[in-house]
Amino acid sequence: MPCRYPAFVPAPRAARASLSLFAALLLTTAALPTAAATETAHLRVMLHPTAAPRGQLPAERRVKLEAVAGAKLTLAGVTRTGGLDLAVDGSPDPATIAALIGRLRGDRAVLWAEPAKPAFSARRATKAAATAPGHQLLVRLADDAVPDWPTLLPRLAERAGAALAVGRSIGNVWVLELAQAQPASKLAAMATALQDDAAVQYADPVLRKYARTLPDDPRFGQQWALTDPLAGIAAPAAWNVNQGVAGMAIAVIDTGILPHPDLAGRILAGYDFISDEGNARDGSPRDPDASDEGDWTEAGACGGFDAQDSSWHGTFIAGQLAANANDGRGVAGVNWRSSILPVRALGQCGGTDVDVFEGMLWASGVPIAGVPANPNPAKVINMSLGGAGACAQAIQEAVDDALAQGAVVVVAAGNEAADAQDYAPANCSGVITVGAHNRNGERAYYSNFGRRIDLSAPAGDGDGIDDAILSTSNDGRTVPGAPSYRYGIGTSFATPYVAGAASLMLARNPTLTPGRVLGILQGTARDFPLGSTCRTGGLCGAGMLDAGAAVASTPPSTLNPPPGAVPVVEYYHAALDHYFITASAAEMAALDGATDGAFVRTGYFFYGYADASTAPAGAQPVCRFYADADVLINSHYFTADATECSFVRSRWPDIWRLEQPDAFYVQVPDSAGSCPDGTLPVYRFFNNRRDASHRYTIDLSVRRSMINRSWVPEGNGAAAAVFCTPI
Numbered sequence: 001m002p003c004r005y006p007a008f009v010p011a012p013r014a015a016r017a018s019l020s021l022f023a024a025l026l027l028t029t030a031a032l033p034t035a036a037a038t039e040t041a042h043l044r045v046m047l048h049p050t051a052a053p054r055g056q057l058p059a060e061r062r063v064k065l066e067a068v069a070g071a072k073l074t075l076a077g078v079t080r081t082g083g084l085d086l087a088v089d090g091s092p093d094p095a096t097i098a099a100l101i102g103r104l105r106g107d108r109a110v111l112w113a114e115p116a117k118p119a120f121s122a123r124r125a126t127k128a129a130a131t132a133p134g135h136q137l138l139v140r141l142a143d144d145a146v147p148d149w150p151t152l153l154p155r156l157a158e159r160a161g162a163a164l165a166v167g168r169s170i171g172n173v174w175v176l177e178l179a180q181a182q183p184a185s186k187l188a189a190m191a192t193a194l195q196d197d198a199a200v201q202y203a204d205p206v207l208r209k210y211a212r213t214l215p216d217d218p219r220f221g222q223q224w225a226l227t228d229p230l231a232g233i234a235a236p237a238a239w240n241v242n243q244g245v246a247g248m249a250i251a252v253i254d255t256g257i258l259p260h261p262d263l264a265g266r267i268l269a270g271y272d273f274i275s276d277e278g279n280a281r282d283g284s285p286r287d288p289d290a291s292d293e294g295d296w297t298e299a300g301a302c303g304g305f306d307a308q309d310s311s312w313h314g315t316f317i318a319g320q321l322a323a324n325a326n327d328g329r330g331v332a333g334v335n336w337r338s339s340i341l342p343v344r345a346l347g348q349c350g351g352t353d354v355d356v357f358e359g360m361l362w363a364s365g366v367p368i369a370g371v372p373a374n375p376n377p378a379k380v381i382n383m384s385l386g387g388a389g390a391c392a393q394a395i396q397e398a399v400d401d402a403l404a405q406g407a408v409v410v411v412a413a414g415n416e417a418a419d420a421q422d423y424a425p426a427n428c429s430g431v432i433t434v435g436a437h438n439r440n441g442e443r444a445y446y447s448n449f450g451r452r453i454d455l456s457a458p459a460g461d462g463d464g465i466d467d468a469i470l471s472t473s474n475d476g477r478t479v480p481g482a483p484s485y486r487y488g489i490g491t492s493f494a495t496p497y498v499a500g501a502a503s504l505m506l507a508r509n510p511t512l513t514p515g516r517v518l519g520i521l522q523g524t525a526r527d528f529p530l531g532s533t534c535r536t537g538g539l540c541g542a543g544m545l546d547a548g549a550a551v552a553s554t555p556p557s558t559l560n561p562p563p564g565a566v567p568v569v570e571y572y573h574a575a576l577d578h579y580f581i582t583a584s585a586a587e588m589a590a591l592d593g594a595t596d597g598a599f600v601r602t603g604y605f606f607y608g609y610a611d612a613s614t615a616p617a618g619a620q621p622v623c624r625f626y627a628d629a630d631v632l633i634n635s636h637y638f639t640a641d642a643t644e645c646s647f648v649r650s651r652w653p654d655i656w657r658l659e660q661p662d663a664f665y666v667q668v669p670d671s672a673g674s675c676p677d678g679t680l681p682v683y684r685f686f687n688n689r690r691d692a693s694h695r696y697t698i699d700l701s702v703r704r705s706m707i708n709r710s711w712v713p714e715g716n717g718a719a720a721a722v723f724c725t726p727i
Contacts, residue, residue, distance in 0.1 A: 041088045041097050042076060042116035043104075044429065049404050051109035054082030061109070068107045069100045080195070080202040081396045083429065085116055105515030108680070108727070111403040112430030112515060117421070132302075133181040136167065136206035136354060137191055138394040142199055144172045152199060159197055160190040170358055170368065173394045175206075184389065204392035207424075209385045210350040211255060211295075211313040211492060223331055223470055224439060225458035225497065230529065231441045232458060233497050235334060237548025238504055243325075244337035245507035245603035247572070250321055250499065251363035251378035251407075253356065254314030254385065256292035256344035260472045260483040262323040262330040263315075263340070268376050270342030273359040279347040286358075286371065290342035295350075296478040302349045312474045314342060316488060317384055319472030320496040321503075330485060331470055334500025334547065338507065341378050346385060353392050356385070356425075360395070360409075364402035365704030373708035377701040378402075379506050382499040383411040383425060384492035391428035399430050406700040408506070408514045410434060410499040412491040413448040420448040427452055432502070432518055435540050436460075436494040439467045441529040443540050447491055453541035454518060455525045456534065457494035462487075469493040501547035505554040510604055510699055511727070512554065524549035558605055562726040564614035565607040568664060570696070571599040577687070578635050579695040583608050583664035606682050606698045606725035608664035621662035622723075623648070627655050627692065635693045640668050640723055667724040673717020681721035685711035698725055 045065070047054075052061050055078045066073050071092065077085040088100065097115065104113035137160075141147055149166055157164040162182070167175035182190070187205030194203035226235035249268060257267055270290030274280035281293040294310035301307075318340045323333035345351040345359040362368050365377030381402060402409050413435040414423040426433045426448065433452050436444040436459035443449060444461050460467040471493070473486035502517050512520075525543030527535070534540035558567040568583045571591055580599060582588060591599045608622070609615035623645035627633035637656060639645050648656050666682070669675050680698050685706040687693045694714070695706060707713065713720030 041092055043073075043086045043088060043097070043101065043113060044079070044116045045084045045086055045104060045113045046082065046111040046400055046403075046430065047084065048109050048111050055079075055084070057084055064109065065104070065107070068103050068110075070103065071100055081393050081400065102519055105519055106513070107515075108513055110513075110515060111400055114429055117427075132208045132349070133183050134187050134206050134208065134352065135178040135181040136352065137164075137176045137178070137187065137194065138204040138206055138353060138357065138392060139174045139176055139194060140172055140201045140203075140394065140397075141174070142201045144201075145199070147174070156194055156197060156200070159193045161193070162190065168369075170354070170394075171361065171366070173357070173397075175354055188389070202393040204353065204394055205389070206353045207387055207389050207392070208350045208352055209346065209356055209387045209424075211311055211346055211385055224466060225460070225469055226332070226334075228439060228458070231437060231439050231544060233334075233501065233545045234548030235332075238334075238501065238551040239336070241548075241551045242504045242508045244322075244335035244504060246337050246339075246600075247602050248338040248380075248503060248507060249341040249376040249378045250335065250338055250503050251341040251343050251381045252314055252317050252321070252496075253343045253345050253359045253363060253381065253383050254317055255295050255311065255346045256290045257314045257318050257340065257342040258292050258312065258474050258480055258483070260315060260319070260474075262327070262472050262483075263318055264324065266322045266324065266339055267318070268339045268341045270344065271359075271362060271371060271374070272344040273355045273362070274344060274347045274351060275355055275358075276347075276352075279349050279351075280344075281348060288372065290344045292344070292474075292480065293347065294476065294479050295346065295348050297348060309477045310474075310479075312476075312486075313346070313384070313492065314344070316471045316473055316486070317382060317492065317496050318342070320469070320493060321382065321500050323472055331472065334497060335503045335507075338503055339376070341374075341376055350387070351385070353395060356383075357392070357394050357398050360398040360402060364398075364405045364407045365701060365708055366398075366401050366405070367708075375705060375709045377405060377704045377708070378407055379510075379701055380499050380503045381407055381409045382496050383409065383431075384490075384495045386412055386414050386423050386426055388416075388422060389424050391424045395425055396428050396430075399425070399428050403430050403514050404700070405704050406514075408432065408499075408502045408517050410495055410502060412495045413453055415446040415490050415492075416448055417446055418448055419450040420452040421450055423448060430514070432498060432521070433541075434491060434495045434498045436489075436491045437528070437534065437540065437544060438463075440532075441534075441544060442532050443534050444489065444491075444494075446489070447494075447540075449539050451538040453539075455498065455522055455541040455543060455545055456528075457497040457545040459491060459494035460489045462489040497547070498545055501545060501550050504547065504551045507603055508551060508554045508556055520553055521545065521550050524553050561607050564609055564616075565726050566610050566664070567605045568608045568696075568725075570602045570604045572602045573599050576634065576691070576693070578691070578693040580636055581638065581696055583610060604697060604699055604702065606680075606696070606723070607727075608666045608723070608725070610664060611662070612665055615665040616667060619665040619667050622664050622666055623658060624660040624663035625656040626659050627652075627657070631655050632690055633692050635691055637692070637694055638663065638696065640666050667726075669716045669721040669724055671716055673715065673719045673721040675721065675724035679724040679726050681719060682723035682725050683720055684714045684722040685720075686714050688712045696722070 072089040191203040299307040325332035343359040345355040435453040435456040436447040438461040468487040475484040522542035620640040625637040715722040
């Protein structure tokens, strides 16, 4: 069984400066485009599934994309996962292309947009071949056909050149097993051979992913990365604007998380997706306990590598994201109020693409067969892990599914001091890829680099006690011991600073798209210092993370409504498990100022219109009903359907009392649940209980959460939309 090992062995300290310079020169000479580049620029775009089916570009959608991009676009090809390769007419220069991509990323119909990237090269395949052997393939069949395995499996085995067995399905993707482990290069060749079969949409080798950390044990009592004026993230400035919001989940796909006093009350129930019970060390594959059982290794146990103590990597990441602040102990996390969702995918010897794939899907709320539905889908997913190789197509689809649910996916660039394009999931489309810098604002000696880096965040070089990252940990060398604190360096620990900043931005404005989050983060990043090799174009991303500027630059959308509109704000009563919405500023002030604090803002809202005079033509009044506690309900109900309003009044006159015939005005969807251009659907859910509470939301991760919590969708069309909110 292959073993988890550090992805990069530190060079001697005296050699680090020359290593950094060599890497910069190597990139400059080998990775930058040449003057012989093709005249026609190409983009790769993934559309939101509500905008068009995967891999399709209807004419009307192309026209809309061209209007957003400001350029003529021609469909040049489609990837196996449904990405669209678009040719841009006019031979635009790189600056124009960058601006065009920025505009597309801000469009709600677009999950991600990026320059078209080259195919996985022989050089990269060589790097992937250096990773541990594997014995699985991920295969998706064309048109998601129901497989006739007795016929299909022998044919695929002949193509692969080895016997294959069917493992299990993960949604539409099948895990195929090999009897003997094969080198990564052989697995990749098998996957390529399978893709030549017309019955196969795509096939990927299942490679291993590892925690992206370089331990550094000296301890000190400062968190320079949060406050350093040169290289820190300006966290206090961010906290002056927003400190997070309760109810938001940040997923940590990692080694699991252990209890810690500094994380008290912040950890949700997660799940363990390690499918090999030996690597999991808990005696069972896949189970509901996401605790870290330890990832230590004995000498030679995992392919001949040295013995290694447990890293408690997930607990470290959780502390950076959400350690309790102002509690008189330990450290402070970036987000003071949101919750951490632990998703265990790394154990002894790291974790496989299968475990990471399932963990990503579950984290974003996508159902997994045999696993309880996730009641708390994540708005932000932190993945401080990776390994050499191409982005597996199944992982790319998991990223796309997460983005479609409204989640932001943040990943570590890697610690190999090499081009990040050669390492996954850093090279996946749609993720935010984070490099690391030290306290001087220079690229950390181990950090991967290149045009795939989106921005950099502090993680230190570990040259002294004042250049490492401090966070929550455990003092056990192998199995869990007592809660403690420790120091570490690595792109693993740069990543949660960006994920934490994204969570504060979404707490300030939950309507931001993932593309808009990336745009703000890059647009507010600070320049690298003069003399830094990172000032070389494309080496370390757009700049150094400035969380204060990013959060301050996030428009608080309740204060900037569309013309004529007002926010309809959501409140929650935890004791009742009831939701309530209101468009009345006076009612909001009363609820916010209530001494009992029973109803609190969730941070979510949508837009309506205060009266008919400000509403667009065709907008409908919203009836507001209330049934009091005497009839064992104590809840409100809202509808913009005049027939439904009349029915409720006549059917239950002694139960549901009409409080307002026009609480606010909204546009309404058609019978199929479709909303007019320039609006988003508002979904309604019923708790299916005697107390008859409803929830109204535009947020896709909230929508998935309510489905997973078994609330019943109510409304028009398959999506159950009841209102349309302007954007």
